[in-house]
Structures are given as C-alpha cells and as structure tokens.
Amino acid sequence: MECSLDDVCNRCKKEPCLVVSRKDHFCAACFKKFLCTKQRKQMQDEKFKVKFGNSRAERPRVLLPLSYGSSSLALFDMVISHLEEQCQNERAVQGYVLVVLHVGEDTARMELLRRKYSHVLEKVEVEFVTVDPAVFVRDLAKVAVTEEYAVRRTENSESLSLQELLLQFESRSSRQDFWQQAVQEVVFRSAVAQSCSVVIFGHSMSRLAEETLALTVKGRGSETAHRLTDGNMDYVGGALHVIRPLRDVLASEIKAYVRFCGLQEMVATEASVKHKSAKNKTVNELVREYFETVESEYPEVISTVVKIGTKLDSPQGAAQQCILCHEAIYRDPKTWLEQMSESANKQAQSDVPLCYGCLVDVGVGGGAVWPVRRPSKEEILAEYILDNEI
Amino acid sequence: MCERCEASKAVMRRPKNLQKLCKECFFHVFETEIHLTIEKEKLFYPGEKVAIGASGGKDSTVLASILKTLNERYNYRVHLVLLSIDEGIVGYRDDSLATVKRNQQQYEMPLEIVSYKDLYNWTMDEIVSCSGMKSSCTYCGVLRRQALDRGAMKLGINHVVTGHNADDMAETVLMNLLRGDTARLESSTNITTKSTGSPIKRSKPFKYCYQKEIVLYAHYKKLDYFSTECTYAPEAFRGTARVLMKNLESVRPSCILDIIYSGEHFKLKQRKKRPGPQKPAIQGQETEIRSDGSVSLQNDGNRCEKCGYLSTNKICKACLLLQGLESSRAKLAIAAEAVPKVEEDQLQHRLQHLSF
Numbered sequence: 001m002e003c004s005l006d007d008v009c010n011r012c013k014k015e016p017c018l019v020v021s022r023k024d025h026f027c028a029a030c031f032k033k034f035l036c037t038k039q040r041k042q043m044q045d046e047k048f049k050v051k052f053g054n055s056r057a058e059r060p061r062v063l064l065p066l067s068y069g070s071s072s073l074a075l076f077d078m079v080i081s082h083l084e085e086q087c088q089n090e091r092a093v094q095g096y097v098l099v100v101l102h103v104g105e106d107t108a109r110m111e112l113l114r115r116k117y118s119h120v121l122e123k124v125e126v127e128f129v130t131v132d133p134a135v136f137v138r139d140l141a142k143v144a145v146t147e148e149y150a151v152r153r154t155e156n157s158e159s160l161s162l163q164e165l166l167l168q169f170e171s172r173s174s175r176q177d178f179w180q181q182a183v184q185e186v187v188f189r190s191a192v193a194q195s196c197s198v199v200i201f202g203h204s205m206s207r208l209a210e211e212t213l214a215l216t217v218k219g220r221g222s223e224t225a226h227r228l229t230d231g232n233m234d235y236v237g238g239a240l241h242v243i244r245p246l247r248d249v250l251a252s253e254i255k256a257y258v259r260f261c262g263l264q265e266m267v268a269t270e271a272s273v274k275h276k277s278a279k280n281k282t283v284n285e286l287v288r289e290y291f292e293t294v295e296s297e298y299p300e301v302i303s304t305v306v307k308i309g310t311k312l313d314s315p316q317g318a319a320q321q322c323i324l325c326h327e328a329i330y331r332d333p334k335t336w337l338e339q340m341s342e343s344a345n346k347q348a349q350s351d352v353p354l355c356y357g358c359l360v361d362v363g364v365g366g367g368a369v370w371p372v373r374r375p376s377k378e379e380i381l382a383e384y385i386l387d388n389e390i
Numbered sequence: 391m392c393e394r395c396e397a398s399k400a401v402m403r404r405p406k407n408l409q410k411l412c413k414e415c416f417f418h419v420f421e422t423e424i425h426l427t428i429e430k431e432k433l434f435y436p437g438e439k440v441a442i443g444a445s446g447g448k449d450s451t452v453l454a455s456i457l458k459t460l461n462e463r464y465n466y467r468v469h470l471v472l473l474s475i476d477e478g479i480v481g482y483r484d485d486s487l488a489t490v491k492r493n494q495q496q497y498e499m500p501l502e503i504v505s506y507k508d509l510y511n512w513t514m515d516e517i518v519s520c521s522g523m524k525s526s527c528t529y530c531g532v533l534r535r536q537a538l539d540r541g542a543m544k545l546g547i548n549h550v551v552t553g554h555n556a557d558d559m560a561e562t563v564l565m566n567l568l569r570g571d572t573a574r575l576e577s578s579t580n581i582t583t584k585s586t587g588s589p590i591k592r593s594k595p596f597k598y599c600y601q602k603e604i605v606l607y608a609h610y611k612k613l614d615y616f617s618t619e620c621t622y623a624p625e626a627f628r629g630t631a632r633v634l635m636k637n638l639e640s641v642r643p644s645c646i647l648d649i650i651y652s653g654e655h656f657k658l659k660q661r662k663k664r665p666g667p668q669k670p671a672i673q674g675q676e677t678e679i680r681s682d683g684s685v686s687l688q689n690d691g692n693r694c695e696k697c698g699y700l701s702t703n704k705i706c707k708a709c710l711l712l713q714g715l716e717s718s719r720a721k722l723a724i725a726a727e728a729v730p731k732v733e734e735d736q737l738q739h740r741l742q743h744l745s746f
Contacts, residue, residue, distance in 0.1 A: 171641065171642070172641075173641050173642055212567065213564070213567060213568075215652070216563065216564070216567060216649055217638055217642065217645050217649055218642075218645075218648060218652075219644075219647075219648035219651045219652055220652065221649075221651070221652025221653060221655045221656055222652070222655035222656075225659075278637045278641070279641060280641075281641060282641065283638060283641060283642055283645075286634065286637050286638055286641065290630070290634045290637075293630070294627075294630050298627060301568055304568065304569065304570035305567055305568060307570055308567055308570040308571075308575065309567075311572060311658050311659055312656060312657065312658060313658060313659040313660070315657050316657070330655060331654075331655070333651075336651065339426060339427070339430050339598075340423055340426065341423065341426075342418075342419045342422040342423050342426070343394075343419075356648070356651050357648075360642075360644050360648060
C-alpha cells in the first residue's frame with residue numbers, strides 16, 4: 001500500500017502519492033474522493049437526492065449503526081460529507097435525515113465525535129442515539145436440544161443479563177455468533193423505533209467476504225442471501241431498506257481513509273487475536289485471518305467470494321422460523337442429522353423449530369436461556385427506552 | 391466402558407460426536423450409517439454392476455471393504471468391480487497399484503486398470519516434465535474423470551462409486567466459494583452426479599463420513615492400504631483452504647458437516663434473460679455457428695469432435711489439454727535428442743529423491 005516519496009498522485013498529478021490502491025497512486029484528497037464515489041454510487045437512489053421546497057416530509061430517515069470500528073466511522077465521515085455537499089445550495093434541503101446509532105454504553109466516544117464534527121453538524125440535520133444492548137433481553141425461555149436432536153422449550157423464571165446469557169455458551173465462537181445476532185436485532189428494532197426506513201451498514205468488501213465464508217462454516221449458508229444482499233427486507237410487518245455502501249471498498253483502503261481523516265483516535269480497537277492459539281479464536285476471526293494471509297498472493301479472492309455471495313438466492317419452499325435467530329429453516333435439521341446417525345430416534349418430536357446453525361451453537365445435549373420472541377412493532381414502539389439526545 | 395454396549399472396554403472417542411465406543415460397536419455404527427445413506431439415497435438396485443474407483447488409498451480401500459461387507463449383510467445383490475487408474479507416476483502410483491492388486495485378492499473382486507498411457511499416450515510424469523508441477527492437478531483431474539468413465543464403459547458398467555468423504559466435500563464447497571465457481575456451487579454436495587447425456591453416474595457413499603473415522607476404521611480392521619501422498623504436491627491455493635479447514639475444525643468440530651449442510655442449501659439466483667431477437671426456428675435446418683466462426687456438424691452439440699466424449703465445447707477439456715501438451719512435446723524433442731525422454735524422466739525422478 002505504501003509508495004515512495006517521489007511518486008505523484010495519478011489523479012491530480014500535483015500532490016505527492018500517499019497510498020497505492022488497486023495499482024493506482026493516490027494523494028489523500030483524491031483517495032478520499034475515490035472511496036466516497038463508491039459510497040455515493042451505492043446510495044444514488046432517488047430517495048437520497050437533495051430536496052427542494054416543500055418536499056421535506058418525504059425525506060427518509062436513515063439509520064447508521066456505529067460500532068466505532070474503522071468501517072462504520074469511515075462511512076459516517078462519508079455520509080456527513082455527502083450531506084454537507086447537499087446543503088451547499090442555499091435553497092436546497094438535505095435529502096435524508098441521518099440517525100447515528102450506537103449499540104453499547106460508550107457515550108463518551110459519541111461526544112468526542114460530535115465535537116470533532118461540530119462545524120458540519122451545525123449545518124446538517126443529524127440525530128445521535130445510544131441504545132443499551134440489554135433491551136434485547138425479554139421473553140426468556142430455555143431451549144434445549146436432546147441427544148436425539150429434538151428441541152425442547154421450557155419456561156424460565158430466572159432473570160439474566162445479556163452478559164450472563166452469552167456466558168452460557170462455552171465456545172467463544174458461539175458466543176460471538178449470538179452477540180452479533182443480538183446487536184443486529186437491536187439495530188433493526190431501533191430502526192423501527194426511530195421510524196427509519198433505511199439502514200446503512202459499514203460492512204467493507206473484506207467483511208462481507210468474511211461473513212459469506214463464516215456463515216457457510218456455521219451451517220448458515222442458506223441465510224447468505226437474506227443477511228448479506230442489499231435490498232428490502234421484511235421486519236415486524238414493515239419493510240426496511242438495507243444497504244452496505246462500502247461493499248466495494250477493501251478493509252485496507254478503509255484503514256487508509258480513517259488515517260487521512262484523522263479518525264484513528266475514535267476507533268475502538270479490538271483486542272488483537274494474533275497471538276491467541278487457533279483453538280481460542282472464533283470462526284469469524286479464523287476466516288478473517290485467512291483472507292488477510294491469502295490477500296497478498298491471491299488478491300482477487302475477496303471480491304470473488306463477495307461476488308458469488310451476491311449471486312446466491314434464498315432456497316425455495318415453505319420455511320419455518322428459528323425460535324432463536326428468527327432465520328428461515330428450509331430443511332429440518334433433526335431429519336438431516338438423523339439420516340446419518342445410527343442411533344436416531346425418529347419418534348422424538350421437537351416442541352419448537354430451531355435452525356441448524358443455532359442447534360450446533362446450543363449443542364446436542366445442551367441448552368440455553370435466550371429471548372424466544374421478537375416483539376411486535378407496537379411493542380417496540382411502546383417499550384423501547386431510548387436515550388434520545390438530539 | 392463403551393457407551394453403547396456398556397459391556398466392553400471403550401477404545402476410542404468417536405470423532406463425529408465424541409461418544410466413547412469399543413471396537414465392535416464402532417464397526418457396527420460406522421457400517422450401519424453408510425448403509426443408511428445407501429438406503430436413503432437408493433444408490434443401488436439389485437443386479438447392478440458397480441465399479442469402485444480404487445486408488446489403493448485409505449478411502450477407496452475402506453469403501454471396497456465396507457461395500458463387500460454390506461452387500462453380503464444386507465443382500466444388495468450388486469456386483470462389485472475394482473476400477474483403477476494408472477496415471478503413470480513412478481514411485482507413487484506403481485506402489486499403490488500393488489496395494490489394489492492385493493485388495494483384489496483379499497476381497498475377491500475383479501480388477502480393471504486403465505492407464506493414461508494407453509488412453510492418452512501420456513503418463514503424468516511426462517506431463518509434469520513438460521508443463522511443470524504447478525498445473526499437475528488440473529491435468530490429472532480432467533484426465534482421471536474421463537479415464538474412470540472410459541474404464542467403466544469398457545466393463546459395461548454404468549455406476550462408479552468413489553471414496554470421497556465429508557472432508558473432501560466440505561473442502562470442495564469452500565473451494566467453489568473461493569474460486570467463485572457458479573457452475574459447480576449448487577451441485578457439488580450432491581451424493582450422485584450424472585452429466586446429461588452420459589450413461590455413467592457417480593456416487594459418493596462416504597459423503598457424510600469423517601476422514602478421521604475412515605482412518606480409524608482402516609486402522610482397527612487392519613486394512614491393507616497405501617498411505618503415501620502423491621509425488622506432485624497439491625495445488626498451492628487448495629493447500630491454503632485445507633489449513634483453514636483444519637483450524638476451523640479445532641474451534642468447531644462439527645464444521646465439516648456444517649459446511650455440507652450449507653452447501654446443500656446453495657441456490658443461485660435465476661439469471662435474468664434478455665429478450666433477444668426471436669427468429670422462428672426452421673426444424674432440421676438449424677446450424678450452430680460458433681464464436682470462432684466454425685460450424686457445428688453434430689446436432690446434439692455436446693460431444694467432443696476429437697474423441698466423442700461428452701463436452702459442452704467443440705473439443706473436450708481433456709483433448710484441449712492434450713493438444714497443448716503435444717505442441718510443447720514437439721519443441722522438447724529437439725532439445726531432448728541427447729537424452730531420450732524416458733531416461734530423462736527417470737533421471738529427474740532419481741534426482742528428486744536424492745538425499746544426502
């Protein structure tokens with residue numbers, strides 16, 4: 001990625017080159033512009049365009065989940081600059097309202113971010129929201145998998161925190177899988193609560209490749225289309241438009257972008273897993289590491305995996321919904337596992353549907369307490385306690 | 391104690407579910423599970439002649455042994471034949487074929503050996519010396535597929551079973567994703583595959599069997615198999631996927647089956663068809679004009695014009711690869727005048743195996 005001091009940016013031919021990406025030499029400004037075009041391209045729909053006159057009411061509310069990772073911070077910067085551009089014309093009104101959401105407890109970092117962008121935030125309409133992931137915990141029940149792969153649901157009277165719920169799973173990988181699901185669920189519920197019709201995730205191309213492969217490894221291959229393809233998705237009776245504007249940008253490019261924007265101090269760095277033994281890593285960490293190692297020798301792998309991921313469709317057929325992750329089940333995992341098991345007991349019936357991925361995470365002969373019902377739209381609107389700080 | 395019979399001493403933890411089992415129970419469970427797969431998928435019909443693709447390695451040796459056992463136990467009434475391919479790799483295939491020949495005696499099955507040399511007039515050793523180690527697996531894979539079909543056809547057999555196990559299947563699913571191979575993505579986890587127009591079907595009774603269990607079965611049954619890796623290293627990129635699988639298995643032991651479960655669900659989006667200009671087709675007068683300007687002479691259009699083997703293109707992949715080889719062989723012949731080709735190959739092999 002680095003280049004020598006004598007190189008000049010290939011785009012403006014003036015500034016010194018600071019980064020080499022896709023075999024092209026860029027200065028900081030041109031590189032930022034290059035990546036921003038990619039974000040604008042994914043958000044070129046009519047509904048995001050600048051509005052004039054009385055069309056204020058038609059402006060969509062766009063939710064940007066901010067984890068304080070490099071990607072979501074970079075996307076935040078790009079979207080803010082997009083809105084700033086839209087407001088340059090005095091008669092124009094910004095095309096959409098941005099709602100920045102952080103699922104977590106880190107309010108200090110959000111304050112820091114708002115101060116850093118204060119000069120722009122005076123001009124554009126942006127809302128900031130922090131939601132405690134604990135709101136995810138409700139309607140708990142115990143779901144157990146018997147040795148015969150039958151799923152049993154029993155009532156639960158204990159009150160457990162999200163942290164305690166996660167600690168029920170022995171492997172870090174299962175814990176991470178359920179944590180990710182909890183956060184995503186809170187994001188979508190917040191979208192409903194905040195009346196947002198669009199959700200923009202900061203997933204980079206590298207992240208999408210990682211997710212595609214990791215979903216396959218977790219037995220969730222059928223969910224690839226639903227989870228990773230952009231477009232409309234049904235959620236509690238309404239439609240949410242999900243977009244990943246950075247799907248054409250590599251993680252390494254985002255890193256450079258964050259550096260050029262001086263956003264490094266905002267990034268919440270994750271604990272490095274490099275020195276952990278393979279046994280203590282999660283499926284996602286192993287897959288990420290795999291892509292990082294093959295990237296230099298086989299640079300096309302990441303885009304290839306993302307491309308084939310977008311070509312996947314959801315399988316056909318009537319599907320049941322998993323009680324834990326709410327994803328569709330196309331083939332009963334119990335019947336599938338029984339066909340290759342000598343000791344199968346086909347008489348044992350399941351009480352509730354559980355998808356294959358969750359069944360493996362819970363473990364045969366194991367059980368876990370977990371929220372088993374997704375609240376309705378009315379419940380979300382009525383019960384969600386949100387720290388609104390506009 | 392064995393968790394199943396609770397009578398004998400457990401000797402192993404079953405890799406699939408970590409159940410503690412005695413030797414006899416493991417044999418029973420492993421064999422029955424393969425029988426279940428065969429039953430469920432209706433792999434055989436009574437009186438069917440089935441060729442076992444036998445390399446002498448652990449998978450195919452266990453396959454031959456188990457199919458013989460199950461055929462007798464459950465009375466499938468199938469006729470089993472061993473079919474081996476001699477790729478012509480000195481120091482590897484010649485030794486493994488010796489194993490197959492012993493298996494032939496042990497299992498009392500007829501054996502047919504088809505060699506690359508007879509079919510294509512090339513041995514793998516010659517191909518590698520000509521085109522290098524890097525693409526060896528490409529050549530070998532394409533040629534072997536055809537050789538197996540041709541061998542089966544020669545024996546009047548329409549069904550070839552191979553020893554591909556769950557680990558192989560999972561690796562293929564990952565490789566298809568990593569290579570973006572849409573043509574193979576949907577069908578790579580099928581237990582039985584058959585090309586359109588081909589009389590020969592292939593199936594993989596070990597689709598759900600862990601490689602580790604196959605090794606354990608061979609070990610406890612004291613089966614006679616050949617365990618040396620091919621002289622030509624596997625393709626480097628596949629190697630990276632293998633390492634990833636190993637690491638994944640250590641954090642998620644079920645990942646092999648999980649990947650197969652995912653693979654069975656992969657479905658590609660329907661391609662949007664562009665409405666092109668539609669001309670009324672006049673029957674019997676249709677002539678296909680290919681992109682290179684040549685005209686197809688055959689109406690079904692799916693046969694290789696050179697060898698008659700199934701092919702979507704004018705010339706099948708095997709003929710195409712061989713054509714490329716032939717052109718480079720001609721060049722080599724001038725340089726190799728001093729040392730005859732065969733001697734050169736042998737010399738090269740000896741050099742490879744030299745140790746100090």
